[in-house]
Amino acid sequence: MTLTQHDIDQEIAAEHAAYEKRLAEGAPVEHHPRRDYAPYRSSVLRHPKQPLVAIDVSKDPELVELSSPAFGERDITGIDNDLTRQHTGEPVGERITVSGRLLDRDGRPVRGQLVEIWQANSAGRYAHQREQHDAPLDPNFSGVGRTLTDADGFYRFTTIQPGPYPWRNHVNAWRPAHIHFSVFGSAFTQRLVTQMYFPNDPLFPYDPILQSVTDDAARQRLVATYDHSLSVPEFSLGYHWDIVLDGPHATWIEEGR
Amino acid sequence: MTKIDTSGPEGVLPTPSHTVGPFYGYALPFRGGEEIAPLGHPDTITVHGYVYDGEGRPLPDALLEVWGPGPDGSLPAVDGSMRRDPASGGFLGRNGVEFTGFGRIQTDADGHWYVRTLRPGARGQNAPYLSMCVFARGLLVHLFTRIYLPGDATAAASDPLLSRLDEQRRGTLIAGDEGNGTYRFDIRLQGEGETVFLEFQ
Numbered sequence: 269m270t271l272t273q274h275d276i277d278q279e280i281a282a283e284h285a286a287y288e289k290r291l292a293e294g295a296p297v298e299h300h301p302r303r304d305y306a307p308y309r310s311s312v313l314r315h316p317k318q319p320l321v322a323i324d325v326s327k328d329p330e331l332v333e334l335s336s337p338a339f340g341e342r343d344i345t346g347i348d349n350d351l352t353r354q355h356t357g358e359p360v361g362e363r364i365t366v367s368g369r370l371l372d373r374d375g376r377p378v379r380g381q382l383v384e385i386w387q388a389n390s391a392g393r394y395a396h397q398r399e400q401h402d403a404p405l406d407p408n409f410s411g412v413g414r415t416l417t418d419a420d421g422f423y424r425f426t427t428i429q430p431g432p433y434p435w436r437n438h439v440n441a442w443r444p445a446h447i448h449f450s451v452f453g454s455a456f457t458q459r460l461v462t463q464m465y466f467p468n469d470p471l472f473p474y475d476p477i478l479q480s481v482t483d484d485a486a487r488q489r490l491v492a493t494y495d496h497s498l499s500v501p502e503f504s505l506g507y508h509w510d511i512v513l514d515g516p517h518a519t520w521i522e523e524g525r
Numbered sequence: 526m527t528k529i530d531t532s533g534p535e536g537v538l539p540t541p542s543h544t545v546g547p548f549y550g551y552a553l554p555f556r557g558g559e560e561i562a563p564l565g566h567p568d569t570i571t572v573h574g575y576v577y578d579g580e581g582r583p584l585p586d587a588l589l590e591v592w593g594p595g596p597d598g599s600l601p602a603v604d605g606s607m608r609r610d611p612a613s614g615g616f617l618g619r620n621g622v623e624f625t626g627f628g629r630i631q632t633d634a635d636g637h638w639y640v641r642t643l644r645p646g647a648r649g650q651n652a653p654y655l656s657m658c659v660f661a662r663g664l665l666v667h668l669f670t671r672i673y674l675p676g677d678a679t680a681a682a683s684d685p686l687l688s689r690l691d692e693q694r695r696g697t698l699i700a701g702d703e704g705n706g707t708y709r710f711d712i713r714l715q716g717e718g719e720t721v722f723l724e725f726q
């Protein structure tokens with residue numbers, strides 16, 4: 269049986285209603301997707317069914333997971349955060365500047381940590397051999413960037429507005445335009461891989477990956493804000509996107525010093 | 526919505542997780558990602574295995590990260606896991622002598638992975654272990670687990686995590702000894718023999 273957008277829309281609506289019902293009954297706000305989210309079909313066989321085993325980090329300062337690997341200037345190059353300058357020619361598309369702060373749950377900047385991004389080109393094509401979408405590759409665009417956050421937790425990338433692209437979750441499935449982000453915190457428990465979206469994309473309601481975040485406010489935190497002050501005259505449009513890392517970390521270690 | 530107001534005293538709400546998707550392969554893996562141990566180090570071990578889905582099929586597109594202490598139990602603070610070549614922009618690999626403790630490995634087309642690192646030392650009351658983080662297409666939030674090495678029943682019995690688990694579940698966290706410093710550690714995302722995954726609070 270062919271799976272249509274209508275089928276997926278109904279599943280998305282049912283998951284959303286189930287979440288709203290849980291909330292109304294006093295369940296906690298869910299800031300992250302559930303790993304078991306059937307509208308995204310690839311999740312079905314790839315999520316654990318046993319409950320996760322909880323570890324209270326406040327009981328043990330020696331946990332390996334309370335520290336994080338270090339990254340430094342050796343791990344990046346000078347043009348890693350400018351995806352428009354990594355080839356001999358200029359990539360095709362609308363240049364954008366994406367910047368924001370990396371924060372912890374206390375709202376404090378996370379300094380000197382690695383931020384990695386990858387994305388499709390302006391035609392919606394990844395420079396990946398297994399990519400099946402036949403939109404054109406751009407010889408002047410790889411779509412990979414890296415940077416370290418600065419002393420105030422800021423990161424900044426210059427890149428090309430990625431295009432939306434089709435995928436095979438169901439018939440006529442399209443991903444809204446997005447940039448993939450991979451981020452480290454000061455503790456390995458804060459590790460985050462996610463995706464940043466652009467404001468007012470008409471594909472939002474149809475996308476089971478974005479909609480896997482069933483909390484409306486949490487979903488909004490995945491959408492960047494257009495920021496005219498980040499736009500560079502005669503060059504690029506600016507988007508602001510702050511990232512807040514979840515997961516406990518050892519604040520008391522700093523306080524004890 | 527995505528300029529976070531940090532002026533209040535009450536903390537801020539987290540950015541939701543998303544799947545790593547299918548196309549990270551040209552972006553995240555780096556040369557030498559699985560070779561964490563400095564060349565020729567006498568405490569080198571190899572850990573390898575498969576990642577399986579709920580139907581027992583190996584995942585050819587899982588991404589694993591390993592983070593662990595050195596043999597003396599200390600956690601490295603040295604960078605250079607993904608040293609770069611400023612001329613070509615490519616990866617140089619590690620420098621051959623420093624231990625960063627961090628590795629990143631993509632499963633191959635058969636779903637197999639390996640990592641060569643240093644035998645971890647114990648920290649506090651914990652039996653020695655490597656922390657592992659699992660990412661994959663289809664996995665909306667990454668999963669943490671731990672690789673404990675076999676052979677020290679006393680340490681395992683007093684480990685705060687292992688001692689809380691029944692024998693069958695505990696077994697999913699303990700690598701199998703294949704001799705010559707090689708250990709087998711399979712990850713089962715779902716179903717029979719499902720690996721114990723962790724949630725930090």
Ligand SMILES: [Fe+2]
Binds near residue numbers: 388443446448546548
């Ligand atoms: Fe994508």
